[in-house]
Amino acid sequence: MSDPMRIRAQAQGSGAVVRVLMSHEMETGQRKDAAGKTIPAWHITEMTAALNGKVVLSGEWGTAIAKNPFTEFVVKGAKAGDKITVNWVDNRGDKRSDEAVVA
Amino acid sequence: MKAPALALAIFVAVPFAHGQTNNAPSAADGIAQYRALLADGNPADLWEAKGEALWKQKRGAKNVAFSDSCDLGKGTGVVKGAFVELPRYFADTKRVQDLESRLLSCMEAQGYDAAEIAATPFGRGEQVNLEALVAYVSAESKGMKFNLPQTRPEERLMFEVGKRIFYFRGGPYDFSCASCHGEAGKRIRLQDLPDLTKNPGDGVGFAAWPAYRVSSGELWGMQRRLNDCYRQQRFPFPGYGSDATIALATYMGVQGKGAVSIAPSIKR
Numbered sequence: 617m618s619d620p621m622r623i624r625a626q627a628q629g630s631g632a633v634v635r636v637l638m639s640h641e642m643e644t645g646q647r648k649d650a651a652g653k654t655i656p657a658w659h660i661t662e663m664t665a666a667l668n669g670k671v672v673l674s675g676e677w678g679t680a681i682a683k684n685p686f687t688e689f690v691v692k693g694a695k696a697g698d699k700i701t702v703n704w705v706d707n708r709g710d711k712r713s714d715e716a717v718v719a
Numbered sequence: 720m721k722a723p724a725l726a727l728a729i730f731v732a733v734p735f736a737h738g739q740t741n742n743a744p745s746a747a748d749g750i751a752q753y754r755a756l757l758a759d760g761n762p763a764d765l766w767e768a769k770g771e772a773l774w775k776q777k778r779g780a781k782n783v784a785f786s787d788s789c790d791l792g793k794g795t796g797v798v799k800g801a802f803v804e805l806p807r808y809f810a811d812t813k814r815v816q817d818l819e820s821r822l823l824s825c826m827e828a829q830g831y832d833a834a835e836i837a838a839t840p841f842g843r844g845e846q847v848n849l850e851a852l853v854a855y856v857s858a859e860s861k862g863m864k865f866n867l868p869q870t871r872p873e874e875r876l877m878f879e880v881g882k883r884i885f886y887f888r889g890g891p892y893d894f895s896c897a898s899c900h901g902e903a904g905k906r907i908r909l910q911d912l913p914d915l916t917k918n919p920g921d922g923v924g925f926a927a928w929p930a931y932r933v934s935s936g937e938l939w940g941m942q943r944r945l946n947d948c949y950r951q952q953r954f955p956f957p958g959y960g961s962d963a964t965i966a967l968a969t970y971m972g973v974q975g976k977g978a979v980s981i982a983p984s985i986k987r
Contacts, residue, residue, distance in 0.1 A: 683936035706807060
């Protein structure tokens with residue numbers, strides 16, 4: 617089981633600024649362990665963000681994204697009280713979905 | 720033809736080198752700017768959240784939660800303000816303890832083998848949980864000023880021992896903590912080094928740890944930080960939660976009195 621994301625969503629102007637911190641190893645598959653064996657790739661492949669259930673952002677992620685990635689984006693038209701949901705899927709098929717209310 | 724060209728190159732290179740030394744503060748500014756950019760999404764938050772859940776969770780063979788059994792110096796289960804008063808003397812263990820060795824004692828009370836956890840390499844097994852707890856406990860004192868108690872003779876002894884370790888020169892390179900951290904304005908490569916013999920300022924030195932290290936993607940507590948200082952000195956490793964590390968922490972904490980803690984912070 618993966619650890620929960622930290623999502624902060626704040627109303628600002630005519631939208632909301634969303635900051636997401638994900639807990640993920642984001643292993644590239646290029647590194648070797650102490651025994652010289654390749655550490656297999658393990659990273660997020662897809663992320664989506666939804667406003668009240670409607671997808672507003674989607675991305676295909678790869679090995680160039682850092683460990684414990686931080687994402688910040690602006691959702692136009694989001695108001696205080698709206699629900700922001702963030703999902704990710706990794707290359708092992710592991711999934712995570714967390715939500716936050718716009719403050 | 721070649722010789723004059725070479726001479727010209729050297730001539731040009733010399734003033735450039737001078738320019739670089741003069742520009743040293745701007746490199747530090749660059750690092751400060753980089754840290755400020757990262758601070759907003761500090762992944763230490765993830766450890767904090769995990770630590771908070773762990774603090775309240777019933778664990779171990781005895782099935783007790785830290786929140787119901789662990790006294791960090793401010794009373795059982797009290798976290799707020801505890802970090803900025805550690806290391807301190809604990810009557811139940813009859814030892815001066817820092818946060819990490821105290822958490823280890825609390826784990827022992829939950830039914831864990833403290834010696835085994837202390838011997839576990841950083842970032843494995845229960846050490847992972849310790850990192851999360853350290854992040855959570857320190858975060859609860861964010862913005863508070865360091866104020867280590869020095870009322871007990873044991874605490875004053877630890878300070879004195881820590882001071883001697885701090886000034887103890889040794890190892891193949893023959894230097895002490897004080898060689899690098901004993902006066903202001905020193906640096907290693909582009910990193911400014913805090914003067915740890917006095918309060919180096921808010922959120923600097925002792926007041927900046929635990930921290931998330933971007934380069935390794937790990938959260939380091941003071942124990943791991945000190946372990947790495949010992950490695951740089953080519954000293955034998957001091958042992959997790961050992962009296963030597965606690966003495967050093969007591970020295971730095973007492974000297975840094977009044978500094979505002981920003982832990983868990985973010986480091987390059």
